Amino acid sequence: MSFFFICVLALVAGYFVYGKVVERIFVINPDRPTPCCEYRDDCDFIPMATWKVYFIQLLDIAGLGPIFGPILGALYGPSALLWIVFGCIFAGGVHDYMSGMLSVRSKGQSIPEVVGNFMGMSARQVMRVFSVILLLLVGVVFVLGPAKLLGQMLGMNVQLLVGIIFLYYFLATILPISTLIGRLYPIFGALLLFMSIGVVVALVIKGYHIPSLDFAVNTHPGDKPIWPLLFITLSCGAISGFHSTQSPLMARCIQNENRGRMVFYGAMIVEGIIALIWATAGLSFYDNPAAMQSVIAAASPAGVVNEVCNSLLGHVGGFLAILGVVVLPITSGDTAFRSTRLILADAFNIPQVKAAKRLLIAIPLFVIAFVISTQDFAIIWRYFGWSNQTLATLVLWASAIYFAQNQRFHWIATIPAVFMTAVVVSFILQAPIGLNLPAALSNGVGVASGVASLILFLVYVGRCCRNGVPSSPA
Template identity: 50%
Template sequence: MITFFASIALLICGYIFYAKVVERIFGIDASRKTPAYEKTDGLDYVPMKWWKGSLIQLLNIAGLGPIFGAVMGALYGPVAFIWIVVGSIFAGAVHDYFAGMMSLRHGGAQYPSLVGRYLGKYAKSIINIVSLILMILVAAAFTAGPAQLISSVTSVPFVTALIIIFAYFILATILPVNQVIGKIYPLFGAILIFMAVAIAFGLVFFVDKPIPNLTFQNLHPGELPIWPLLMVTISCGAISGFHCTQSPIVARTLQNERDGRKVFYGAMIGEGIIALIWAAAGMTFFGSTGGLQEALAAGGPAGVVNEISTSLLGTLGGILAILGVIILPITTGDTALRSSRMIFAELISKKANQNNWKAALLFTIPVAVPAFYLSTIDYSFLWRYVGWTNQLVATVMLWTATVYLLEHAKNHWICGIPALFMTGVISTYIFYAPEGFKLSYTISLTIGIALTMLVAVWYMKQIHTYRQQKQKVNTQAA
């Protein structure tokens, strides 16, 4: 139990201390006019209070991600605590902060535009496609699950539930951000926080088994390797590429740059704490990782969450579980569709007019139709690729931020080191995973290390290039 409380304390300290370091390196300007005021359009660019933005950001990036992923990551044992803490502080929160603040500095630009600005047009073309696919898959997956649950607990047919959810999605996508998202998301964000706190309270006071303390032993019943599978299993709650597609939504509403630390870095730390709580619940409630695996095999992550919630919190827990499994995915799906609309509009034209609901609907339909279709079929073979794609997007965002810092002659290592780490993760994973090349672990690890070293060489060349440019500028100025 000491490890659990120490991990929470470290996450809080990460926000108090390291977030300020990151903010100082980025270099905020509290006097700078934000896009919310420069580009006010009554749709996406709408000034909102920072606390609303923070709760919206938390719900955008969290949903069920830090719950389901953490429960499945708990199969590895307490080593998952290390990844959640280190990943959140030094990778995930840094990733989210730069995704949001770079968007803000570039007029509310979407993630692919930032990639194009700092990594080149070819990288932008690839990321545009990858991002749209990821958003469409997320919107589809986070629609089908709630629709199936609604259909199972009521008399509403599955297709009808699906249509109702998508009708809401489209409304949330084309209406001003402060009319739907800005009004209900803070409430749902508060529910997400309350749910996590209540589970933590129940674990400490009502479970007769102690939360396990740190061990570096791999406790996965299936003997799956920690590296790199844990880093892909627990993405939300440590680092997730989905976040950099969501951060521009809130970046377009910030009233001041000094709010960025609270909104972007702070929301990620909050998500890390939520993931930590659910990981602890998963590895404690069922007595062992073997018991957790049996529970997952019987009812999946949703069944595990429901059993833990109802056992620890009774009727309230059951209500929270249902709210969580239905509402939280929907609130991720609608913002996934909204960001898809924004990315698609920028892809068509930088000057695309979306300042009324009719124009917004025009850009929504091309991404909503495939999302709806995928939610009606068994596309699990595609969903298996989302985990890797998600971490690929995160890795590219970290490299984008690294080049941004190099270009501005700032401490690029805060992004470069986690970017190299994540490069190793995705390089090894795609060769080893069942949805990848299915090579042996040794061969996959060797290829992953080799590819990471090649990227490291590119990184060193970039450092050298930017240093030479800086010296040339200094010489000319002298």
């Protein structure tokens, strides 16, 4: 367990050191009015206390991803822990901070509009499609996941629970953000803290440890390769495009730019710690990856959560811990649908102050989501993983372009953007949901795509330096 605590300390240090570097390169302006002050409508644009904004941001982004993803990532071995630490500090934190702060600088616009400001109309349209599809998949996954967990805990009909969760999501989507989300999230946050701390303390007290720290060994029982699958499977907790769709929600509520590092980068760091907890639990709780794989095959990662919580914390503690786990997808599912409403509203220029306008978008949205929810969960999750990381890649490139346009140190966004480009291209070329090409060919083309994207970007940077024209939201 000592390596786990080293990883946690690395993430905390990343917030105070690298997070500050990112903030300085971005160049905040504490005197600049934020969107909640300029465009207050008491529905989506509402000034909120920083602690509340932080909790909402954390619970928005920390869905099933930092639990299910790390459990699945643990099958590959301790390399999952390294990806969480380095991905979170150098990719995920930058991605989340930039998606939030660029939205603050862009009047609280949704992420497709923000990306379009820097990459043009074609990128805006691609982002609109990607974002809506991703958020619908997230919303559906975060209905099915908690419904199955609650069904196991309470012995209730899963379809009934799906209906109840959908009803809550609908209300959270159309009501002012302070009505349900602003009031319930502090309570949900307390459950989240109990779950996280409880699992860690129990692992330590009961003497669990990671059996091997050989990072070169791939322990996946299905012989699935680390590249690129680990970086697609373990997204939330390292880097996740879903986060960029959530950050504009709080960009519309944050009262000062100097709170951005705490809210956006800081929430990513805490999500990374949650991911470390569950990756460590997966690595240490079971005798071998094959044993954990059998539980996953029988009951999805939810089965692992159920076994770990009840075994470590007993029935009462396990019940509370699983409630904490259930909270995470529910508090991301509700804002996933809310974000989708706002993206569509921005795209079609539909004001959202009046309830009738919100219903105009929300009703057909939930009908489509219900139809998707009838499909196979495993297929939905595979498409979610690739679309999620592709969206993250586009946001990183938009961030790099922003820095280049303003003649700032763009490499903090460029390097992770190149890496993620290679990941998503390699994956979609070889995955069964993609072109199903041989791995060697797919990986070669993926790496070449990353290099080519870097060369094209550097040509663009040279043109920006010659023109010396900053972008408007600087």
